[in-house]
Structures are given as structure tokens and as C-alpha cells.
Amino acid sequence: MKVHIFCGSNSDLPIVEKIKKVLDDQNINYSVTVASAHREPEKVKKAVIESDASVFIAVAGLSAALPGFIASYTDKPVIGVPVSAKLGGLDALLSIAQMPRGVPVACVGIDNGENAAYLAIRILKLAGGL
Secondary structure (H helix, E strand, O other): OOEEEEEOOHHHHHHHHHHHHHHHHOOOOEEEEEOOOOOOHHHHHHHHHHOOOOEEEEEEOOOOOHHHHHHOOOOOOEEEEEOOOOHHHHHHHHHHHOOOOOOOOEEOOOOOHHHHHHHHHHHHHHOOOO
16 A cells, blocks of 8 residues: 555545545555544554555644644654634644654645645655655
């Protein structure tokens, strides 16, 4: 598997569908896990540690803890997709973009799952994974 997509809840699945469409169009294999960093931290941790993906994409709204939580368990690239759940998604965007040193997370635009997929593809190409 090349890309592992996470989202915090089923309400994020419309954004996940945007990601899947781009990856499907490029014949990139992926998996999807629905799990909250707050409500199911052990499930997220286990999925990250056991994943053989080269890149992670995390779709998250509100406090948007999921991308940073994932990044704390891997050295692989993590791309955060902020969701416009509240405050037009600005709260989620700032949460993803303002990660502490040593826990990098790339951030795309609000609700922009497509760009997350395109960025993952570019990362895979650079790493020789495509």
C-alpha cells in the first residue's frame, strides 16, 4: 500500500472520497481508517505503527489533532487536510499548520482532499515509489 488515509469521523468521508478519486485515477493503492485521535487513540496508534504505507493523509476538523498525532508515531510524511466543520475550517487549518518542532505535518487548503492526494503522489515519485 502506498497511501494510508485517516479521518476522525464518518462526517469527514466526503473529503476522503475526493482523495480516493485522485488516487484511483492514478492507480495508487491506499487504505482508509476512520478513527479519532481523541476518542480512539490506541486504534490510531496501532494503525499507524502497523501500516506499510509510504505516506499518510489525515483529514481532520475542529481541533484537528489527528495529523499531528499520526506524525508523532512515524517518520514518514503526513499530510493534513483541514475540514470546514467550524469557523470555516480556519481552526483546523491553524491547528495542522502550527505543529511543534520535530513533528512536521504538511497542510493543504481547507476541504482540499484533491491537493492532499496530488502532494502524496509527488512525494511517492520523489521517493521512487512510483
